[in-house]
Amino acid sequence: MRLTGRGLRCVRGGREVFADLDFDAVAGEAVAVVGANGAGKTSLLRLIAGLLALAGGSIALEGGDSELTLPEQAHYLGHRDALKPSLSVAENLIFWQQFLGGEPADAQSSLAAVGLGHIAHLPAAYLSAGQRRRLSLARLTAVKRPLWLLDEPTSALDAEGQAMFARLMTAHLESGGLLVAATHTPLGIAARELRIGGAA
Numbered sequence: 001m002r003l004t005g006r007g008l009r010c011v012r013g014g015r016e017v018f019a020d021l022d023f024d025a026v027a028g029e030a031v032a033v034v035g036a037n038g039a040g041k042t043s044l045l046r047l048i049a050g051l052l053a054l055a056g057g058s059i060a061l062e063g064g065d066s067e068l069t070l071p072e073q074a075h076y077l078g079h080r081d082a083l084k085p086s087l088s089v090a091e092n093l094i095f096w097q098q099f100l101g102g103e104p105a106d107a108q109s110s111l112a113a114v115g116l117g118h119i120a121h122l123p124a125a126y127l128s129a130g131q132r133r134r135l136s137l138a139r140l141t142a143v144k145r146p147l148w149l150l151d152e153p154t155s156a157l158d159a160e161g162q163a164m165f166a167r168l169m170t171a172h173l174e175s176g177g178l179l180v181a182a183t184h185t186p187l188g189i190a191a192r193e194l195r196i197g198g199a200a
């Protein structure tokens with residue numbers, strides 16, 4: 001599997017954010033998108049996820065499921081945690097499993113994998129910032145998708161949480177997945193750097 005971007009141009013609010021951007025990511029590889037605030041890291045992830053329209057260039061996923069679109073083969077995790085505060089931790093994850101479709105894995109084991117198994121019944125409104133982030137990350141294993149698009153995935157995670165997430169990413173890459181992450185801090189795994197907008 002290979003994700004390619006060629007000659008990408010991004011325009012937001014009538015202003016060019018970046019142009020002539022090329023990148024490649026192959027199965028088993030992590031790409032860390034780096035650059036200054038406002039350089040366009042989130043915009044690039046949203047372009048790949050199909051949430052923003054390209055102003056130029058093309059993005060393709062080769063070797064995936066030919067019956068599915070690129071967004072259908074991707075998990076997009078924004079930097080805001082998309083949770084319903086009145087639902088419990090487990091109900092939030094089950095909501096996402098049903099919303100995303102595909103073959104849901106066991107919700108309880110996905111929660112255990114991110115260290116939330118013991119508070120599955122708790123309303124999401126009670127979660128700390130790091131726990132909210134862990135619940136968002138649980139989506140990645142609750143529904144299997146080969147391409148992970150992650151915006152600041154380690155924000156709010158403590159040291160143990162960062163190590164846990166590094167293990168999840170490593171397992172994903174070892175099973176032939178690939179990931180693109182926008183980040184200001186090291187991901188905790190080996191990654192190819194894609195810099196947007198010159199020196200940060």
Ligand SMILES: Nc1ncnc2c1ncn2[C@@H]1O[C@H](COP(=O)(O)OP(=O)(O)OP(=O)(O)O)[C@@H](O)[C@H]1O
Pocket residue numbers: 012013017035036037038039040041042043044182
């Ligand atoms: N909805 C929008 N309308 C107009 N301009 C926008 C919109 N969203 C973002 N932008 C602009 O697009 C540019 C790139 O924003 P983006 O969020 O992609 O940057 P980033 O590299 O992820 O930044 P950060 O490191 O601060 O998260 C910024 O100049 C921003 O002001």
